[in-house]
Amino acid sequence: MADSSLPPPPPPPAPPVGQPADHVPPPPSADSRIETPLVGVYGVTKAFGDVVAVSDVSFTVGPGITALLGPNGAGKSTLFRMLCGLAAPSQGTVQILGKDARRDTAVRGRIGLVPQQDALFDRLSAQAFVEVAAITHGLDRPRERAAEVLGVVDLDPGERKPVGAYSKGMRQRVKLAAALVNDPDVIIADEPLNGLDPVQRKRMIALFRELGESGKCVLVSSHVLDEVARLGSDILVIAQGRLAATGNFHDLRALMDDRPHRIHIATNDPRALGAELLRRAIADGVRVIEDGVEFDTTDIEAFGLAIAPVARELDVHLNGLVPLDDDLESVFRYLVER
Amino acid sequence: MSGDAQILDRGYRRFDGERSGVAGAVRSVSWHTTRGMLGLGRKFRFKIVPLLIILIGFLPAIGFAAFVIIASTFAGADLFADEIAPEYWELAPQSIPSIVLFIALMAPDAIVRDRRDGMVSLYLTTPLSRWSYIFSKFIAVVGVLAIVVLVPTLLFLIALTFASAGPDGFVDWIVVFIRTVGSGLAACLVYAAVSMAASSLTDRRSFATAIVILTFFGTLTTVGIMIDVGDASTTWQMLNPVVMPLELIARMFGGSGEFPEVGTANVYLANAGWLAASGGLLWWRYKDAGV
Amino acid sequence: MVFGTHRALDSLDVEVQPGVTGLVGANGAGKTTFMSIVLGLRAATEGSVTVLGKDPRRDGAELRSLVGFGAERNVFPDDMPASDFVKHLTEVRGVPRSEAKSRSSDALWLVGLGEERFRPLGTMSTGQRQRVKLAQAIAADPSLILLDEPTDGLDPAQRDEILALIRQVSTEFGIDIMLSSHLLEEVERVCDSVVAIDAGRLIAQGRLVDLVGDLSGVSVELVDGSDGLVAASAVVAALRSLGMDVEFDGERPRFEVDGPGPERVVDAVRDVVASEGAQLRRIEPRRRRLEDLFEAAT
């Protein structure tokens, strides 16, 4: 199916586990070709003069939410701009729904972009701004569609105030509405929740999850890892312009076998529990601290299965069990530090 | 082990000395602005324009002073008594070129940079208020402009005194000195205010220079054409911000400059008008400045 | 406080405690208005305000020399070296010139800027510039520092550093701080007390430890994945049969268990998980989060 004029894309690496196994596979939309991923990046390099923003990155993304993470200046925004056709890669190819958005303007109609910059057409009202997006997408009922999608982001279509006078949080939701008006198959959002207050943030996270579960490909970048963890667990990590990791961050943590899992257990008899787990070689290291005991283990699965039965056997209370470096924050730090 | 070894706490030190309040704030902002305009503490290329402007202002004065001093030591002091005795109010206009360059290139720097760099809102979180901030900028601009205008004028005055074509008698000299400084400063106030107000309309330096030039020379040419070609009455010159301050200097000496037809009251009114308009515009541009 | 026609702050009565206070949830208008009033740049339409025992409108100038400020906007004089920037602002806040030079140098060391302090601000990273912002705020020895979304635009590593610095300024330097933020997790991590506003109305205020904290019972999490979900439902059913009340949304393998006596609850969870052979990931005391406060109020 690859377009002959394009260099045949190198066989994409095993696509990341699009969804944790338990997610019901998305309903096959009419024209989705199973073998073409929604978003494909093959051997892409992008340099501005002698500054290499992105160097030889390849990945594919399927339906669902995938979070693009990376330190400031790692090349995330450049990557997003190439995906939407705003910029051309110096080397390699970028495909959305199998097409290059830089050359094929039709496919741009199936992309929903939430840009990072804050600028809008300041003199328009929210309704007018989203209507412009609807018209430029060629929708036939722009006014109704705009009002509908403004409702989805809790904005009042009747509000006459120009968006220039809106607060940062409200402008962010206008941008989101404009990105959803054409019911896109691929949503690319560069720090979409920046500036939202807690209530709006929670609603927008729920909205993104819904979009992901409905089979759309939602690619979100963010610096707030708590927020990313609530969106989903599939991540793409970029550091210094290179791809550092792809996939579910729990699996990624498990892959890091050079870093034992550290788990803190609060119990009334830390020494007994510690000794027993060591004896059974379930844990490799133990540190007793005031209110409990810290374990190191390389086999997190065995540990998780054994801890409750052992505690029951010794009849000690299992008041708390907290993995210290299993969360996204630690996974990200280990990946980017390297 | 000597008893006086000690490990000092390098932590955070409190400051409970005297704080200088608004006065100190105005002083440091106006000094900071002056340094900025003169390019001090900045890369060399920022020093070129200020140096050029000051040179243009000083050269004629230094040249004239040197010529007079040398000539009078050889050919006797009274040689020049009558030929070169210009009226005192004709000394300041000698530095018109540097005034023009100053208001177009240096004054905007005082205003525009803070707006573009977000410093205005930062200053408002210090003891400065909007008015004290504008005032500190005003002092800086008037100060530097005074150097460009007054120092050459005083050089001329001293040279004239050497050539014994200056005011005779010590008291008379002091009166002329005070009048020169007073009128010169008055002119600087108007030039500074108008150029600051014009530059406050934009955040970009190039646009600010364009607006200042348009304000001063747009009005100059329009009034000129109206009078020369359209035979409008000369009182229209009141709308000419380049000429009015110079007329003010002449009138403060009791004489009259290029436009005697414009009544002295009108000259004062025109200058006051330009000052008020600039103050009003500056207030409007800064009234919403905030955090 | 009516701001134009839009009521930015609605009859707010707030006492800010010493230590680090988080101003949370205020939307754009509310937050800027609040800070402008505290700094005496704008008057409240009704009601009275005292900051550090002073009335901001009457003795604003004196007050502002005692308040450090870190603006949200990341706009700086690009060609000015950070050292000059901090020294200048310290002087403008009333500290004599000689004293200002040494104090600004100390402040830059304390926020972790060594040699790079002499580089122009335009060439610095967002992380470094946030540090300069903090240095400028502490150099004049303020009694209170206002920080407007200090972690905005920072990546995770830079975020941790700035939050640690803020903590250090409060505990080690003994300067009270009020920071605005939209991220409840960060506020919980770094603040001592919180003022929560939603659409101009006060939702909650007080020390964090009183507002948020442990509840009775535990929240349990099994390993992710579909078999985790199956195991969770089985464990939940078993626990309910033992008379425990369990909250479980069925979407993710997590549930909250409560019942008579903390130890009986913990042991019940332990025994059921062991008998079901489920893979345990996390057991934590149930906590009321700031988020739940917002949830309840809207």
Added chain:
Amino acid sequence: MAGSVGLVRSTVVVFRVLLGQLRSPARLTGLGLLGVLSMVISWSVGSGADPSPVQHLDNATGVITLFTFTLVLPVIALIFGVGALGDARDDGTLVYLWVRPLNQISVVFGAWLAATVISLPLIVIPAALSALLLDAGSELVMATLVASALAVVAYSAVFVMLGILSRFAVVLGLVYVLLWEGVVASLGSIGAKMALRGYANSIVTSRTGVRTELANSAESTSIIIFAIVTVVALLLAAARLATLEVD
């Protein structure tokens, strides 16, 4: 679902959006003042006593071609022409017209329409009123109307192109207007051929008989040249837009 958007429909929506953005109060008042200035000058020249009607027509035509066509018209067309697409590219709103299934020609066409439509009233009305105030005969008024309207169309296209070609479009535009058209064009006939103002002046000369600077062709030639310049400028702009890296 989103097919490719019709050329006319997308041009109209781009036109409406960019026109809204150009209508900033600061620009309108500032450039409006420029028009008022030319009227004040024309009023004073018009009411001044002149030795002979021929000399008066000469003076009047001088005001129009030397003040209005040299300063007012190009500066206003420059600010709006460059602003039409230049502002959108600089502040990052161009992305809302780019990541869309529409032919980018309509973006350039819409921008040109917006620049022209907003410049026309600000230029042609003061120019016509100036001609009236100069009261030097109706030929001058008609000539000013026709010449200024057509010139705006061509200038706007050139400046829209400039706005996309370079980030320093305003400075480059001023250099073209003041240096090229002001100085170089008057040195040789090739230069004159390249200066749009020459064709505007030609229309005035052919209608009033008064010799004007750089005038070198009949009215019909000027109209054709304006048309060609407009089309070529827009095509170049579209070509550049397609290869542009948008933030």
